[in-house]
Amino acid sequence: MEQGQLQIMRSYLDNVQMTLDTVHYTKVGTNWRYRFENPEENRFYFIREGSGWIRLRGRLHHPKPGELLLLPAGAKLELGLCSEEERFGKYWCHFGAKVGDVHLFQMLDLPFSIRVGDEDWLERQFRALEALYRSPSLTAPLRIKSVLLELVSYYMEEALRQQDSQSIALAPSAAEGKITAVLHYIDTHLSEGITVEELARQMHFHPNYFMPYFKTMMGLSPIAYITRKRMDKAKVLLRDTEVPVTEVAEAVGLELAYFSRLFKKQTALSPTQYRRNARGPRTEASSVSVPD
Template sequence: MQQTTFWKKYMTNAQLDLSIARYTKVPITWAEDSYVPEFNKLYFIMEGEGFVKTNGKIYYPKPGDLYLLPAGSTQAYGTLNDHNTFGKYWCHFSSKVNDAHLFQIIQAPVFVKPRDPELLIQKFKQLIFYSEKGDLSSGFRIHSILLEIMADFIEQSQDIQFDSRTVPSFEKMDKILQYIESHLHDSLSVEELARIASFHPNYFISVFKKYTGLSPIQFINRQRIERAKHLLLFTDQSVSAIADSLGMEVSYFSRMFREQIGFSPKNYREMISRSGATNTKKKLRMDTEPDYFKDKTDLPE
């Protein structure tokens, strides 16, 4: 999967919104000939036989398959065996990046074989539980779980393509983000970046904020702090040397670092060092929640 600097930053603006999640043993009447939904659908097949059709191609899902049917695609589905219909976890959700549907921007495969089916089952059970619970914290949990499911889907997809036609100014913005990344040590100005993009400075600020969620100066400072965090963790450079490598006075660098991270650079390094991160350099792993979601709810989707 080709990942430019632009796409990696742009995709962080993705907004996912769950409308419903359930487990269903579908009836023999489960069928739709041809329609174009405004929402995405995930089907995790647990048992049975049936078919789905999207954009003219028909599929026969097997138990253990996770299907993604994107918004805006022409779809159909139905049963094949009156005595062995699908049993499946499923959900409907919207997904947008700015004003565009996520799956118009990225072209994903229709299905994958999850690496850890049991973990995926637990995530669907959590979606069902929190969607029915409906309290304030549930919205945060639902969003987090959906992001995890979609991240896993994308990681397990062999061929993800980006459609730059859906994103005006893609090439210019990608060029700008790459330029910023390679010139963090320079004194970058909005006027300079706007000139590179061939935009008026005011228009450039508006476009930049639309694609990154931050003003150019906020973004540059955020990237400098991320670079500094890496250098503090994985090198022995002094705080002064790190500040200098980012083209900043050490006092200003330390103050900005504390404002964004909550610790001084020195304290941040000491805290992480005590945790063993700089010695082991292990990847962080998220713990999954216990299996206490047992109930299944039947709906005819």
Template structure:
């Protein structure tokens, strides 16, 4: 089994704190824009709302056109030039985040520009970001983080299919290799008694250091992650008609009583109730699809 390295980043973002320092919309034209090298001590999102130009960074020249989103990490030198016949309108924000000491973004070798799939949605997110920064209400920090996670999701969903995963598989960093080995071991031994010591042994780290290393990347302690994976696998198995609760508990290495108790704590439902509710939703969805198909045929 091959671990999708981008899932590591997803877990990373779930637990990341984000502070947005500034955000705005800026118009640049050939007459007033002074082309120069810029370096910031924070991360930058740049979104091209309209117009054309060129962004130069890391020895590359990238066309700036409507719908292109740039993620410029702190310390990344870059220069923007504007086309004579098409002034640029940029939506942007400057932000800092926790976990920057590990610099996972560079470790994952993600591209610093993508063409987003949903241009109006991304532009609207920036507008909401400006509004929340201006409101400065009690709930604004929560809304701002939600908006930033939406922007990050749009960026990740716009990555070329397979291209980045192939690159990561061909030359993963030592850190990613270690995490990959641990995650594979966990998935292959969910039915066993998994301990911090057994996980640390897979990557030749002292258990105390391993806990810090693991949580620094995934945001969970090793045992929290193991139990979360057990519940994820259990939920998927409970959707299969041929798997009863006892078989699922055995698959994830738990006595049925302890499994039922942990599953209810995790989902708010007993395994049996979860199974029945999922089956009811599935039946309703099928009935809805059938009704829609009959309506289409009549039309």
């Protein structure tokens, strides 16, 4: 995977918002057959028993017990049984995964099924998700997001690991291609004074249209996104290199005084304190730093 594509996909994942619509275990009925032209939600199906068929984007698949399927929002979907005697039994959930107003899995090109290595672990995740879905606990929504993120992370990692699965890649659609080009431009020009006007020109948009478009796609304004990327790069340089703070500021396109103020505002630590904490011995006494 190219480094530029990796950084862009990490940006998408950094801004993704997860929501759960519903989760259950079901042994489907004898009349289980559906067709969705443009589903609004993503689906996870963890097949535990039986047989059936699923056609996604015109491609037919016959899932087997032990497979986990990711059926993305916006993709034409048909599904049904092979026989009434061998009905599917499956854990399933409908969930949202969006970057701004755009579905995550319309931006990433993923295989739509993987083989599950540890089926007991995955079953526990779905059971936990179902229990949280029904829980009146104050913190249940947070724990739901945590489990959903774990499931999506597991799916993507297994898709990369399994040799006969296609690689994860950026989706080739024109809309996502435009924002991908802008994110790549930002990543490769962080040491310069990037302006909204420059970014808008990359897409041949008027700045007044580009700004709401970018926020819709990424969930942040262009300036907020650039600031986040600059601070992320600064943290890496402070943690992993001996580059002086002055040169770190230059590497992220900021004057030293402004960089120091902005970094402390973002992290509650000065650049020097951050470097010292990141490299210091991990003891209780030395890991606590008081901002100056």
